[in-house]
Amino acid sequence: MAAYTLQTNGSVCPFPLIDAKSAMEQLTTGDDLIIDFDCTQATDSLPQWASEAGHEVVAFDRTGEAGWTITVRKGA
Amino acid sequence: MILTGLLLGAVLGYVLQRSRFCVTGAFRDLYLTRSTRYFTPFLLAIAIQAVGVAALAGVGVIAPEPASFAPLAVIGGGLIFGVGIIMAGGCATGTYYRAGEGLIGSWVALIFYALFAAVMKYGPLGGFTEAARARTVADATLHETLGVSVWVPVIAFSAIVAVLVVRERRRATARPSLRLPARRTGLGHYLADIPWSPWVGGVLLGLIAIAAWVLSTAAGRNGGLGITTPSAKIATFLTTGDVTLVDWSVMLVLGILVGSFLAAKLSGEFRWRVPDAQTMLRSAGGGVAMGVGAALAGGCTIGNSLVETSLFSYQGWVSLVAIMLGTWGAAWFFLQRPQRAAEASRPAPVLTPAS
Numbered sequence: 001m002a003a004y005t006l007q008t009n010g011s012v013c014p015f016p017l018i019d020a021k022s023a024m025e026q027l028t029t030g031d032d033l034i035i036d037f038d039c040t041q042a043t044d045s046l047p048q049w050a051s052e053a054g055h056e057v058v059a060f061d062r063t064g065e066a067g068w069t070i071t072v073r074k075g076a
Numbered sequence: 077m078i079l080t081g082l083l084l085g086a087v088l089g090y091v092l093q094r095s096r097f098c099v100t101g102a103f104r105d106l107y108l109t110r111s112t113r114y115f116t117p118f119l120l121a122i123a124i125q126a127v128g129v130a131a132l133a134g135v136g137v138i139a140p141e142p143a144s145f146a147p148l149a150v151i152g153g154g155l156i157f158g159v160g161i162i163m164a165g166g167c168a169t170g171t172y173y174r175a176g177e178g179l180i181g182s183w184v185a186l187i188f189y190a191l192f193a194a195v196m197k198y199g200p201l202g203g204f205t206e207a208a209r210a211r212t213v214a215d216a217t218l219h220e221t222l223g224v225s226v227w228v229p230v231i232a233f234s235a236i237v238a239v240l241v242v243r244e245r246r247r248a249t250a251r252p253s254l255r256l257p258a259r260r261t262g263l264g265h266y267l268a269d270i271p272w273s274p275w276v277g278g279v280l281l282g283l284i285a286i287a288a289w290v291l292s293t294a295a296g297r298n299g300g301l302g303i304t305t306p307s308a309k310i311a312t313f314l315t316t317g318d319v320t321l322v323d324w325s326v327m328l329v330l331g332i333l334v335g336s337f338l339a340a341k342l343s344g345e346f347r348w349r350v351p352d353a354q355t356m357l358r359s360a361g362g363g364v365a366m367g368v369g370a371a372l373a374g375g376c377t378i379g380n381s382l383v384e385t386s387l388f389s390y391q392g393w394v395s396l397v398a399i400m401l402g403t404w405g406a407a408w409f410f411l412q413r414p415q416r417a418a419e420a421s422r423p424a425p426v427l428t429p430a431s
Contacts, residue, residue: 002429003430004428004429004430005427005429005430006425006426007426010349010351011352011355012165012181012351013101014108018411018415020425022415022425023425032430038347040093040174040340040345041101043096043256044271045101047252047254050252057254058254059254060252060255060256061257062257062259062344064347065346066340066346068256
């Protein structure tokens with residue numbers, strides 16, 4: 001299963017979520033999408049979207065002051 | 077006693093930052109994702125404030141004066157404001173608390189918002205704003221038209237909100253399987269570590285709005301939470317030195333910056349963040365539209381959509397709908413359309429294989 005990185009640092013909400021959704025469409029089931037972001041609201045909207053869309057959050061952590069990374073595994 | 081404004085503003089900024097409360101997002105996501113995740117808690121904040129204000133007015137602690145209704149100015153201004161907050165990425169309070177989080181784009185939006193609110197209220201376009209807002213119709217409030225006590229709309233609206241809240245709470249939404257690892261223990265874990273839910277944000281926002289009426293009245297300003305007029309006053313004070321402009325509401329908005337900075341700093345969420353040139357330009361344009369729109373409509377998502385609505389004034393509810401429609405139109409134009417068009421103005425997201 002492949003893993004891909006989506007760098008969204010510097011873009012404000014809701015763009016990280018919009019980009020994550022369109023990136024996810026390019027992936028196949030079981031692939032990991034690693035999203036780096038620095039928009040605070042996305043700490044809520046990204047995991048919420050992932051769980052509602054049937055994807056699995058396999059990693060979620062801070063990368064420093066006001067920086068985060070989340071890994072979403074594409075669901076069926 | 078205008079310093080109570082600074083204190084309450086700081087509490088407001090802290091709550092907004094921790095709960096990621098975003099009225100722009102609440103309105104926008106009704107359209108974009110059909111989500112009521114933040115919209116229902118926002119309605120709950122209106123209902124809480126409506127009950128509190130009606131009770132306090134009933135016993136004579138405060139004496140709210142709902143705004144007269146100028147349909148054209150309120151609808152036009154609301155639409156312009158709605159477009160502006162999508163461009164700026166946050167409403168007036170949202171822009172204040174994101175500025176406190178260190179977002180340079182929000183500072184740009186904030187400066188243009190305050191400047192153009194001042195232009196429209198105290199500057200060269202003051203006459204135009206006054207003329208537009210003078211075209212009023214007979215009744216100011218819903219209960220005035222119906223000839224009933226304010227408690228009739230308060231109770232009816234609260235009942236509707238109660239049903240919506242129960243439905244929202246019962247809806248079995250999938251919960252994220254993973255949360256951010258804890259960095260603090262004990263009280264600090266709740267105050268400056270885990271994000272607060274939209275419900276906590278909505279309830280506290282309603283209570284803060286009630287407190288604002290009491291504290292502002294005690295400081296000689298008859299009003300509740302307000303963002304646009306104080307922003308215009310700050311810009312005008314800074315350029316004229318007229319110290320009489322510095323009142324409770326000016327302290328309130330400055331407090332939002334302080335509170336959200338503290339919340340972000342303590343939670344490891346503060347950093348100066350510089351957007352690209354296009355985002356910066358869009359923020360500036362959004363700020364202009366916010367200042368112009370809010371001045372015409374007589375308030376922003378707080379002054380109108382949260383405070384005037386709780387008084388059941390036509391200005392409050394009509395502008396809430398107008399702002400919402402503005403955000404929907406702008407969400408389509410700025411968010412959906414470029415996404416759907418192949419030649420999007422933003423480059424497509426670049427995927428690189430992780431090593």
